[in-house]
Amino acid sequence: MQPDHLTHRGSTPFSFELIHTDRQTGARAGILHTAHGDVPTPVYCPVGTQATVKSLDPRDLAELDTPMILGNTYHLYLRPGADLVERMGGLHAFMGWHRPILTDSGGYQVFSLRDLRQVDDDGVTFRSHIDGSTHRFTPESVVRIQEQLGSDIAMVLDECAEPEDHAYNREALRRTHLWAERCLQAHQRPDQALFGIVQGGIHADLRAQSAAHLASLGFPGYAIGGLSVGESKADMHRILRVLNPIMPAAKPRYLMGVGSPEDIVQCVALGVDMFDCVLATRLARNGAVFTPEGRVNLRNAQFREDPRPIQADCDCYTCRSFSRAYLRHLIIAQEILAARLNTIHNLAFMLRLARDVRQAILEDRFSAFHDTFLATYQTADAHARRANRDAFRASRNTDA
RNA sequence: GGGCAGGUACCCAAGCGGCCAAAGGGGACUGACUGUAAAUCAGUUGGCUACGCCUUCGGAGGUUCGAAUCCUUCCCUGCCCA
Numbered sequence: 001m002q003p004d005h006l007t008h009r010g011s012t013p014f015s016f017e018l019i020h021t022d023r024q025t026g027a028r029a030g031i032l033h034t035a036h037g038d039v040p041t042p043v044y045c046p047v048g049t050q051a052t053v054k055s056l057d058p059r060d061l062a063e064l065d066t067p068m069i070l071g072n073t074y075h076l077y078l079r080p081g082a083d084l085v086e087r088m089g090g091l092h093a094f095m096g097w098h099r100p101i102l103t104d105s106g107g108y109q110v111f112s113l114r115d116l117r118q119v120d121d122d123g124v125t126f127r128s129h130i131d132g133s134t135h136r137f138t139p140e141s142v143v144r145i146q147e148q149l150g151s152d153i154a155m156v157l158d159e160c161a162e163p164e165d166h167a168y169n170r171e172a173l174r175r176t177h178l179w180a181e182r183c184l185q186a187h188q189r190p191d192q193a194l195f196g197i198v199q200g201g202i203h204a205d206l207r208a209q210s211a212a213h214l215a216s217l218g219f220p221g222y223a224i225g226g227l228s229v230g231e232s233k234a235d236m237h238r239i240l241r242v243l244n245p246i247m248p249a250a251k252p253r254y255l256m257g258v259g260s261p262e263d264i265v266q267c268v269a270l271g272v273d274m275f276d277c278v279l280a281t282r283l284a285r286n287g288a289v290f291t292p293e294g295r296v297n298l299r300n301a302q303f304r305e306d307p308r309p310i311q312a313d314c315d316c317y318t319c320r321s322f323s324r325a326y327l328r329h330l331i332i333a334q335e336i337l338a339a340r341l342n343t344i345h346n347l348a349f350m351l352r353l354a355r356d357v358r359q360a361i362l363e364d365r366f367s368a369f370h371d372t373f374l375a376t377y378q379t380a381d382a383h384a385r386r387a388n389r390d391a392f393r394a395s396r397n398t399d400a
Numbered sequence: 401g402g403g404c405a406g407g408u409a410c411c412c413a414a415g416c417g418g419c420c421a422a423a424g425g426g427g428a429c430u431g432a433c434u435g436u437a438a439a440u441c442a443g444u445u446g447g448c449u450a451c452g453c454c455u456u457c458g459g460a461g462g463u464u465c466g467a468a469u470c471c472u473u474c475c476c477u478g479c480c481c482a
Contacts (some may be wrong), residue, residue, distance in 0.1 A: 031401040108435040228434045256435040279434040
């Protein structure tokens with residue numbers, strides 16, 4: 001369907017081409033060559049956990065020029081089942097998306113579904129969030145499931161931990177390293193890349209140790225997991241600063257589960273090449289949209305009769321066609337179109353941001369881009385927060 | 401004209417002597433959301449010179465230490481009978 005994205009490369013279809021490093025910041029621009037086509041980096045990947053980017057279809061994603069999306073091992077294993085997806089021709093064919101797919105291993109569910117699972121050195125046992133049935137995940141089974149799904153990039157099973165507790169993170173790290181080796185051993189599919197995942201919470205010593213150990217195993221790409229799970233931005237940035245100089249420069253760095261628009265800009269400056277995040281799509285479904293001036297909650301009464309599009313200079317279908325007043329109406333009326341139109345805009349915003357960032361890097365002007373973007377975006381954000389805080393205080397004063 | 405059932409906050413609706421500024425919905429308003437158990441979740445929703453006071457349960461009057469709750473009367477709504 002997209003011949004331009006089908007660049008097969010024999011038995012080693014995956015590679016990372018580092019094209020340019022920004023002179024001032026060290027931010028990187030490159031290309032991921034995958035079995036289903038090339039992905040320019042830095043890249044932001046929309047999340048399609050259950051073989052769909054919620055509320056959109058592949059045509060929408062193609063129109064947005066989405067380079068790559070995520071799927072999820074845990075969720076697709078439970079429903080509809082990896083065997084079924086395999087019989088249906090693999091995840092790409094099953095969901096009608098023929099560009100690259102990255103699958104998460106279920107490591108995040110170790111964190112998000114922590115009340116429903118038990119971890120031991122050999123793997124993780126989940127009680128299904130759907131029907132309560134018991135399911136065992138091991139490094140080998142997780143690799144096998146992802147091979148059945150046929151994603152272009154698969155992830156090792158890892159233990160995404162609460163970021164604070166040093167002792168627990170050391171244990172989780174030990175297991176994650178054990179599992180990384182076993183995943184590598186088990187992995188067979190030559191048209192699929194398997195990435196390792198650096199863990200270690202907010203602890204620089206553990207992170208350094210993890211990065212070194214995984215590098216010694218020789219993965220084609222490295223993810224940074226266990227961030228943006230409750231720790232402060234300062235901690236997240238500190239850890240990225242620790243990792244930036246010690247992660248293999250020739251391999252892609254994937255910051256899992258991040259982030260917001262400002263996260264993308266800030267973390268690219270700290271050497272990250274790949275991102276994925278549910279934030280854009282989830283916020284969209286809950287009525288919040290991105291603008292260059294910051295996040296806007298379209299439910300707010302101030303937009304009731306606002307004839308403007310979300311963002312005047314945005315070329316997405318939503319901004320070309322609809323007013324804030326209409327979008328607000330759809331949200332308030334709980335119409336499904338609201339989710340779709342808002343999602344289209346938020347993804348357009350994120351994907352454009354990644355493209356703009358990349359262009360700025362290629363032209364050695366990323367530093368200025370970074371400063372300008374954050375000054376505009378964070379100022380608006382700060383204004384909004386201050387206004388909210390004042391309103392909150394005022395309401396407290398009135399109540400008390 | 402007679403009989404019956406009703407009139408409670410923005411709407412619907414519980415309460416039927418004190419624990420009632422008044423349950424529960426809805427609506428409205430606000431916030432949160434970062435490898436998706438999320439088209440979800442949380443808070444606010446009479447006023448004020450606020451650890452207390454003022455106004456409010458159709459209107460007016462009364463009983464009572466105390467009334468949304470009991471009594472009288474008037475107004476209004478619905479149904480039934482003339």
